[in-house]
Amino acid sequence: MLSLYPNEKIENQPVVVRKIDKKVGQNDKGYYHLQISYGIKSYDAKIWNDSPEIGDKINPGCLAYITGVAKDFKGTIQIHINKIEKIENPSQDLINKVIPSCYLNSDEMEKSLFEIINTINNIHIKQLLNNIFTNDTIKNAFFKKAAGAEIHHAYVGGLAQHTLEVARIVINFTQVFPYVNYDIAVASALLHDIGKIAELSDFPENKYTTRGKLIGHINIGVEILNSFISKIPDFPNQIKYEIEHCILSHHGTLEMGSPVLPMTIEAIAVHNADKSSAEINAFHLAIERDTGTDAWTDYNPTYKRAIKKSINI
Known part of the structure; x- marks a missing residue:
């Protein structure tokens, strides 16, 4: 499991790209919004440029190496990716580690x-x-x-x-x-x-x-x-x-x-x-999967509620 903390640096971390969407920010500049995962853990991620090359190479379901930093965004860990490289023909051992x-x-x-x-x-x-x-x-x-x-x-x-x-x-x-x-x-x-x-x-x-x-x-x-x-x-x-x-x-x-x-x-x-x-x-x-820092998950749209995290008694 990939457990990250605010301001933690990430270098050549293999991940599964679950989603990638091109967006336009309030400043009218383009960026990519991704959901990436390693094992069960899943994180929102941002790439603060809109290079067409990224959208052409990185697609949902692919494996990629990412370099960047974990940031605290409204109580949730968000990854700011500085570099992303698609892993071509990943080995089965690597796939088994990441999925x-x-x-x-x-x-x-x-x-x-x-x-x-x-x-x-x-x-x-x-x-x-x-x-x-x-x-x-x-x-x-x-x-x-x-x-x-x-x-x-x-x-x-x-x-x-x-x-x-x-x-x-x-x-x-x-x-x-x-x-x-x-x-x-x-x-x-x-x-x-x-x-x-x-x-x-x-x-x-x-x-x-x-x-x-x-x-x-x-x-x-x-x-x-x-x-x-x-x-x-x-x-x-x-x-x-x-x-x-x-x-x-x-x-x-x-x-x-x-x-x-x-x-x-x-x-x-x-x-x-x-x-x-x-x-x-x-x-x-x-x-x-939750990447928040408090005792509750984010609002779950499927069950229309936040979920209290388990505690040891």
């Missing part, structure tokens, strides 16, 4: 995933899950992708972490509410965001793909589900419909992008588990 990553490694998460799958009793559902998560294409993407472009679990391994959190919350729901069907709810939790392997691009870009924008991860997830079900002889239609419904309704409302509302106990369990995982992690990310 945000999950605190859990993929081996740990893969082990946990299959431990959960092994708790499934229904032979058709267990076969379905094993077939999906041992598929090389899905496996390679699942443990590398984020669960979101910006708001929650927006880092390498975020999709797997979020999926495991949702599954564990659902498992706890089944212990509190024994009438929730364990196999349907847990399988749906593991598959609810599987479409994000195609909705989001790889890091360091981590943007919505054309397919992701046009179709969305919910519909892509149902496509993946049905493509694997079609290869399992005599897979029960009723189970198929139940899992499909949980995937289709997991955002909870039509306004939030679900084509149908949750209409089964398992679907409402998956929706609430998904919401809990996403919102708690989003608050955590907002705190981790």
